[in-house]
Amino acid sequence: MQQVNCLGSKSNSVFSQTYIMKTIKFYITLLLFLGLWSVQAQVKNIEGIDFPEKLSISGAELGLNGGGLREKLGFLDLYVGALYLPQKSRDADKIILGDTPMAIRIVIASGLVTRDRFIEALEEGFDNTSVGKYSPKDIQSFKEFLSDAFEPNDEILLTYRPEKGTILSKNGQVRGSFTGLPFKQALFAIWLGDKPAQNSLKRQMLGL
Numbered sequence: 623m624q625q626v627n628c629l630g631s632k633s634n635s636v637f638s639q640t641y642i643m644k645t646i647k648f649y650i651t652l653l654l655f656l657g658l659w660s661v662q663a664q665v666k667n668i669e670g671i672d673f674p675e676k677l678s679i680s681g682a683e684l685g686l687n688g689g690g691l692r693e694k695l696g697f698l699d700l701y702v703g704a705l706y707l708p709q710k711s712r713d714a715d716k717i718i719l720g721d722t723p724m725a726i727r728i729v730i731a732s733g734l735v736t737r738d739r740f741i742e743a744l745e746e747g748f749d750n751t752s753v754g755k756y757s758p759k760d761i762q763s764f765k766e767f768l769s770d771a772f773e774p775n776d777e778i779l780l781t782y783r784p785e786k787g788t789i790l791s792k793n794g795q796v797r798g799s800f801t802g803l804p805f806k807q808a809l810f811a812i813w814l815g816d817k818p819a820q821n822s823l824k825r826q827m828l829g830l
Contacts, residue, residue: 671702671729679781682723684708690826691731692819699731703813705827712828714814718753721784721803726813726827728778737772741765747812747819754807760800764790767797782806 669691677684689704706725779791787801818824
C-alpha cells in the first residue's frame with residue numbers, strides 16, 4: 623500500500639508540472655500575440671511603407687490624418703506622403719491657415735527622386751501657392767539643408783510648432799528651420815492648396 627501511494631503521488635506531481643508548463647507556454651504565446659497586435663495597431667501601411675499612427679513633436683501628440691502616393695505619369699512611384707494633425711480634419715483651408723502643431727512626413731519611394739528634382743518640385747509648388755509667403759532665401763535654405771543625395775526610403779519630416787516655426791528633418795536629423803506662420807502656410811499649401819502637387823494625394827492626406 624505504501625508503494626502504491628508513493629507512485630500515485632509521483633504521477634500527480636508529473637501531471638502538475640506538465641500542466642504548469644503548458645499554462646506558462648500558453649500565456650507567453652498570448653502575450654507575444656497581443657504585443658505584436660499592439661505594434662501593428664500603432665502603424666498604418668500606406669503604399670508599402672509603414673507610418674506611425676501617432677507622432678510626438680516636442681511634447682505635442684499628432685495623429686495620422688491621411689496619406690498617399692505621389693506618382694508621375696500614372697505609373698512611376700515617387701514618394702509617399704502623410705499628414706499629421708492634433709485632430710482629424712478634412713478642411714484643407716483650415717489646415718493650411720491654422721497656427722497649430724502639424725507635420726508632413728515624406729518617404730522617398732524611388733531612385734527617380736533625386737535631391738535636385740525634389741528641390742525643383744518644391745520651387746514649382748511654392749510658385750503655385752496663393753497663400754502664405756516665402757522668399758528666394760527660403761528656397762536657398764532648402765537647398766543648403768538638403769545638400770546630400772537622396773536614396774529610396776529616405777525620410778523627410780516637416781513639422782510646424784507655433785513657437786518654433788517649421789523644422790526640416792531628414793532621416794531623424796534636424797537640418798534647419800524656417801520662422802513664421804506665413805512660410806508654413808505656403809509650404810503646406812504645396813500639398814493641400816488649390817493647385818496641389820497631386821490632387822489624389824491631397825484627397826488622401828485629407829482622409830477623403
